Amino acid sequence: MPLSIATWNINSVRLRIDLVAAFLEAERPDILCLQEIKCIEANFPAAAFRKLGYHHQVVHGQKGYHGVATVSRVPIREHVRRGFCGKDDARHVAVSLEAGGLPLTLHNFYVPAGGDEPDPAANEKFAHKLAFLGEMRDWLTGAETLGPAVLVGDLNVAPLENDVWSHKQMLGVVSHTPVETDLLKAVIASGGWIDAMRHFVPEDRKLYTWWSYRAQDWQASDRGRRLDHVWVTPPLGGRLLGIEVKREARGWNRPSDHVPVIVRLAG
């Protein structure tokens, strides 16, 4: 049995629970990793997920902003909510589970956006983002230590030239500056991760998961960025079956500015 894992920055899970339900009913992923749930655990719509068959849930939330949650139809054996940069601002949860004879650890991340000014001396949000990525690089080391693992989430960095609509024009814009893209590549190298999305979509093809709310017509201008990612460690590389970017979700009524990404693994 293949295993499917979806990731989606939902930009308020309470506001968009009906969109999430429609997505889950249509796609039935085994596991869904959400970012920017924007609520504390007590306000997470747990019953709505249970009703859809997602009985196993780990929420790492806080009031108002950020927050991640992993919900699963497959039992969760263990979980970890890790704080980064000496603060608990609800940006990570990991679960371990076994699905179809396939044991794995699944990390769900929400990396700081980093503000507007790409200068760590002038902008503490950007400094925080760089420190967070550095801590990821130093923590997620070595495929041997990571074992069979999947890392998903809104990493808020578009690392490759064709992960943005214009490489040249985005070089100075937070999410595509060289210091960020170099750091994200260092996180990948340190863990020995495989970029599952680019495993299936060649690097010379544009690939986006986010389109700004500010565009008058997101589809016509198509100035997107690939901010959401799916990585796997080498033990799972041979099991990769495919990736789907649900671009149509950006056109739904009152959408998130991010769309879901689904990865399928052979069980």
Add this chain to the structure above:
DNA sequence: ATGGCTAACAACGTTAGA
């Protein structure tokens, strides 16, 4: 590169997203 939208909240402006 601008643009100027979207959401939460001890809320009707401020902070945050990216």
